[in-house]
Amino acid sequence: MSLLIKGGRIVTAADDYVADVYVDDERISLIGEELDVSADRVIDAAGKYVLPGCVDPHTHLDMPFGGTVTIDDVESGQIAAAFGGTTCHVDFIIQPHGETFAAAFEEWRGKANGKQVIDMGYHMAVTDLEHGGTLEELATLPEQGITSYKLFMAYKGALMVDDETLFRTMEVASKTGALVMVHAENGDVIDVLVREALEAGNTEPLYHALTRPPEAEGEATNRAIQLARLAGAPLYVVHVTCGEAVEPIALAREKGWDVWGETCTQYFFTSLDDIAKPNFEGAKYVFSPPVRDSSNWDVLWNAVRTDALSVISTDHCAFRFDGQKTLGKDDFSKIPNGGPGLEDRLKMIHEFGVRAGRISLNRMVELLATNPAKLFGLYPRKGTIAVGSDADLVVFDPEKQVTISASTHHSRVDYTLYEGTKVTGAPEVVILRGHVLVDHDELVASPGVGQFVKRARFGEELRGLALRA
Numbered sequence: 364m365s366l367l368i369k370g371g372r373i374v375t376a377a378d379d380y381v382a383d384v385y386v387d388d389e390r391i392s393l394i395g396e397e398l399d400v401s402a403d404r405v406i407d408a409a410g411k412y413v414l415p416g417c418v419d420p421h422t423h424l425d426m427p428f429g430g431t432v433t434i435d436d437v438e439s440g441q442i443a444a445a446f447g448g449t450t451c452h453v454d455f456i457i458q459p460h461g462e463t464f465a466a467a468f469e470e471w472r473g474k475a476n477g478k479q480v481i482d483m484g485y486h487m488a489v490t491d492l493e494h495g496g497t498l499e500e501l502a503t504l505p506e507q508g509i510t511s512y513k514l515f516m517a518y519k520g521a522l523m524v525d526d527e528t529l530f531r532t533m534e535v536a537s538k539t540g541a542l543v544m545v546h547a548e549n550g551d552v553i554d555v556l557v558r559e560a561l562e563a564g565n566t567e568p569l570y571h572a573l574t575r576p577p578e579a580e581g582e583a584t585n586r587a588i589q590l591a592r593l594a595g596a597p598l599y600v601v602h603v604t605c606g607e608a609v610e611p612i613a614l615a616r617e618k619g620w621d622v623w624g625e626t627c628t629q630y631f632f633t634s635l636d637d638i639a640k641p642n643f644e645g646a647k648y649v650f651s652p653p654v655r656d657s658s659n660w661d662v663l664w665n666a667v668r669t670d671a672l673s674v675i676s677t678d679h680c681a682f683r684f685d686g687q688k689t690l691g692k693d694d695f696s697k698i699p700n701g702g703p704g705l706e707d708r709l710k711m712i713h714e715f716g717v718r719a720g721r722i723s724l725n726r727m728v729e730l731l732a733t734n735p736a737k738l739f740g741l742y743p744r745k746g747t748i749a750v751g752s753d754a755d756l757v758v759f760d761p762e763k764q765v766t767i768s769a770s771t772h773h774s775r776v777d778y779t780l781y782e783g784t785k786v787t788g789a790p791e792v793v794i795l796r797g798h799v800l801v802d803h804d805e806l807v808a809s810p811g812v813g814q815f816v817k818r819a820r821f822g823e824e825l826r827g828l829a830l831r832a
């Protein structure tokens with residue numbers, strides 16, 4: 364099916380101009396003024412922005428965690444993503460202890476079969492190199508399109524790895540061209556602080572934040588940067604929340620080291636005031652690293668503006684308040700860690716980033732689409748609007764007024780972190796490889812249209828188009 368998007372304002376990380384986009388056979392085949400072509404469908408985009416489909420490099424769909432499983436599976440999570448203007452995401456395979464990476468990959472593909480609404484790739488979260496997964500097997504993953512390894516420096520007794528595992532994985536990455544991702548918090552220190560808090564009878568959600576101080580994030584970030592440097596591996600620090608972690612990343616980048624940082628939508632808008640809410644309401648804000656003092660909001664806006672941080676993801680890891688967050692009613696350490704956000708990222712960053720004058724429209728596209736695509740081996744197939752790229756497009760109405768609410772969103776989760784927030788600007792039509800997914804608030808595509816995407820190795824992004832079979 365061919366598609367002609369007429370007269371929209373095309374915004375990429377670099378450009379901003381009015382033109383028509385012609386899509387044929389799932390790709391963008393022509394861009395120009397007043398194109399003289401016929402198409403199966405014509406979309407009038409006058410007065411609208413035409414953006415690249417957003418890429419979310421950090422999601423957890425159908426993931427066992429904290430004694431339960433995240434509430435959004437591939438279908439519900441990807442539908443929520445599509446309504447939010449995200450057409451591709453990279454989810455985390457978590458290697459179950461004792462399992463090979465191949466078995467874990469197969470298990471995660473099974474969760475997605477027939478359910479995909481948008482395109483997706485995977486990172487491999489390494490949890491166990493002693494039983495099951497080996498360094499040799501890890502080295503084979505990039506050939507299969509899994510070109511990033513994730514390590515948790517926190518969640519002791521569950522996902523956390525020791526420095527030996529971290530460093531050995533980094534050594535493999537330096538040889539295979541994979542990008543190393545870290546959840547940077549000092550898990551040993553947090554474990555001590557959590558036990559001390561519980562022994563003192565402090566069981567409220569607020570203590571989740573108080574037992575995971577910014578220094579623990581700063582220390583682990585510094586450690587990961589130095590170890591990656593030693594191993595010669597490129598490093599990507601996920602969900603950065605505070606000055607203590609931004610500073611070492613900014614310093615490493617100034618030195619020209621291969622270090623990148625990501626923050627997530629929620630860290631610009633939530634604070635200790637939220638997690639301190641009474642009647643267990645604070646549990647909705649239990650994610651890790653935790654909410655911080657609101658003085659960090661400006662630190663993060665400044666970091667994404669200056670490229671100290673290069674990506675805004677969602678870390679969508681949704682648990683229902685009712686029945687899942689309540690597992691920790693009497694003990695904050697039993698509250699499943701994670702929050703929702705897949706559907707809200709573009710609207711929130713457009714409203715409070717672009718419309719508030721904190722970042723430009725081009726920078727928004729770079730943070731939400733282009734940089735994640737480049738860093739994770741998807742560019743220029745994804746993350747931009749160019750001839751030959753996948754026709755992943757968002758026709759965005761900059762005047763549309765929306766009130767964000769759990770009563771209207773598409774995730775299965777029973778709350779949103781932004782309930783009642785009014786924004787101006789929202790996706791109107793969302794397109795994946797030329798297939799219209801969302802049309803004026805209606806889902807018009809069926810599960811199955813999304814595909815698994817093999818990603819290029821780190822640094823091979825310019826050859827991304829060659830990945831196509």
Ligand code: URP
Pocket residue numbers: 423546649650651652678680700701702
């Ligand atoms: O609390 C969070 N962020 N849950 C998801 C797992 C992780 O640490 O990214």
Ligand code: ZN
Pocket residue numbers: 546601602651652
């Ligand atoms: Zn994490």
Ligand code: ZN
Pocket residue numbers: 421422423678680
């Ligand atoms: Zn995460």
